[in-house]
Amino acid sequence: MRSWWRAAALAAAMLAAVVASAAGQAGDAASLEALKKTAPQIYIDCSSCDLEFIKTEITFVNYVRDRKEAEVHVLITTQATAGGGTEYTLTLSGQNAFAGLDDVLTYVAKGTDTSDETRRGIVRTLQLGLLSYVGRRPIAGRIGVGYGPGNAAAEKADRWNSWLFNVGGSGYFNGQESTSSHSFGLNFSASRVTPDLKIRLGLTASFERNRYTYEGEDILSTQESYASNGLFVKSLGEHWSAGFAFDALSSTYQNVAFSLAPAPAVEFNVFPYSQSTRRQLRILYKLSVAFVRYRETTIYDKLKQTLLQESLSVTLDVKEKWGSVTTTLAGSHYFYDLSKNNLGLLTVLQLNVFKGFNALLLAGGQRVHDQLSLVKGDATLEEIILRRRQMETTYSYFAMVGVSYTFGSIFTNVVNPRFGSLSSGGMVVNIN
Numbered sequence: 382m383r384s385w386w387r388a389a390a391l392a393a394a395m396l397a398a399v400v401a402s403a404a405g406q407a408g409d410a411a412s413l414e415a416l417k418k419t420a421p422q423i424y425i426d427c428s429s430c431d432l433e434f435i436k437t438e439i440t441f442v443n444y445v446r447d448r449k450e451a452e453v454h455v456l457i458t459t460q461a462t463a464g465g466g467t468e469y470t471l472t473l474s475g476q477n478a479f480a481g482l483d484d485v486l487t488y489v490a491k492g493t494d495t496s497d498e499t500r501r502g503i504v505r506t507l508q509l510g511l512l513s514y515v516g517r518r519p520i521a522g523r524i525g526v527g528y529g530p531g532n533a534a535a536e537k538a539d540r541w542n543s544w545l546f547n548v549g550g551s552g553y554f555n556g557q558e559s560t561s562s563h564s565f566g567l568n569f570s571a572s573r574v575t576p577d578l579k580i581r582l583g584l585t586a587s588f589e590r591n592r593y594t595y596e597g598e599d600i601l602s603t604q605e606s607y608a609s610n611g612l613f614v615k616s617l618g619e620h621w622s623a624g625f626a627f628d629a630l631s632s633t634y635q636n637v638a639f640s641l642a643p644a645p646a647v648e649f650n651v652f653p654y655s656q657s658t659r660r661q662l663r664i665l666y667k668l669s670v671a672f673v674r675y676r677e678t679t680i681y682d683k684l685k686q687t688l689l690q691e692s693l694s695v696t697l698d699v700k701e702k703w704g705s706v707t708t709t710l711a712g713s714h715y716f717y718d719l720s721k722n723n724l725g726l727l728t729v730l731q732l733n734v735f736k737g738f739n740a741l742l743l744a745g746g747q748r749v750h751d752q753l754s755l756v757k758g759d760a761t762l763e764e765i766i767l768r769r770r771q772m773e774t775t776y777s778y779f780a781m782v783g784v785s786y787t788f789g790s791i792f793t794n795v796v797n798p799r800f801g802s803l804s805s806g807g808m809v810v811n812i813n
Contacts, residue, residue: 416520417443421479421511422791424451426702429459431500436794438504441515441524444793447736448702452479453514455507458658458700463574465492465545469503470658473510474702479517486510492545544573556592564589579614579624591767602767606632619653626667635771636754638676642690644669661698667691678757680773686753689716704732704739715751724748737787746778 423442425432436444445451456472467490475482488506490499515521547570554563566587573580586607593600607630614624627643644667651662671688678684692713699706707729714722727745734740755773764770 419518420520421514422452424448425455427457434500441520445791446793449736450791452477454702460658466490471506471510479514484510546571559594562591577616581612584609602769604634620650622648636676636756638674640671640673642669642671659700663696665694675754680755680757706730721751723751739785741783744780748776749774
């Protein structure tokens with residue numbers, strides 16, 4: 382009987398311990414949830430980031446879907462580096478309770494980094510930036526800071542002297558019973574970029590063949606093009622740059638057997654180049670001499686020409702909390718006949734108009750009066766439909782407009798990857 386009572390007493394003690402532990406865990410969970418509600422509210426403004434991964438890795442803040450609800454607006458902008466990588470600039474702007482508390486951090490992903498290494502680097506940088514804000518809230522008591530010694534290996538000498546090379550190729554094939562197409566492309570590039578000097582060289586080649594079968598007859602359409610370009614730019618301070626560019630081309634579509642156009646150029650940036658990830662207003666002037674040999678006689682009865690041309694372009698690129706705008710106005714003309722000119726405008730505008738409402742505009746157009754390489758004579762129906770040769774026009778344009786409105790809960794903390802992620806981690810391929 383005594384052993385039975387001892388066993389019952391032991392079981393009761395164990396049950397009480399389990400209940401107490403569960404109650405303690407529930408209390409801790411409730412306490413942590415209460416602390417989480419006091420955490421800073423964050424809005425991440427980044428079109429190229431893995432937002433779900435960020436939310437999974439950084440759980441000590443609250444994520445909101447509208448920038449005006451946020452206490453910290455995180456704008457992440459990018460620009461290419463000399464080594465083929467990407468520099469991410471994280472601009473943290475305090476709002477509401479944190480108004481006036483701002484910070485800027487950078488992270489550089491190497492060209493050889495995987496997407497996972499890149500997103501983890503962004504997360505580490507963002508964690509450091511958010512500590513200034515989290516440290517002012519009660520949840521800071523749950524945050525730990527660690528330190529890991531870095532790699533003590535000495536930096537190796539660069540035997541390539543900052544030169545970077547890239548070689549690539551691609552092929553595309555598709556078809557069915559009555560049609561088939563295939564295309565090939567090759568490319569090579571070399572670049573050397575330092576704070577004072579930029580050198581870029583490129584070479585591309587492409588070939589395309591399409592077959593159409595109609596009433597037992599095969600119709601073939603082929604196009605090929607080869608292009609090379611180069612750029613040499615010297616920095617002249619925070620606002621000025623001078624350089625030299627060249628373009629070489631051979632194209633069946635454009636009726637160009639060979640052309641070479643060297644061009645000295647100068648550029649002025651109203652804003653300092655050091656602010657280029659956030660804002661640019663660049664004015665670029667080029668003066669070029671083109672030596673052109675055509676495949677067939679042009680509409681101006683020419684088989685070759687030497688052309689002196691000047692061009693001027695103005696580019697505005699701004700990224701702010703309200704959205705972003707990139708627009709370029711470019712004009713050019715030939716000196717031998719000023720009526721042979723071209724004027725084009727390209728604009729990409731993304732606006733956060735008001736809470737939850739966003740608008741996107743992508744538009745461009747050209748006034749075209751400089752098609753000097755057009756083939757003399759009328760085009761056949763096949764050439765028009767299959768786009769085997771360039772057609773005469775006095776203008777071209779395109780436009781896309783989009784709006785979206787999101788409403789409901791301001792929070793976006795939860796990540797659920799089942800049946801595919803909302804913003805990343807999945808891929809859909811449709812073949813028609």
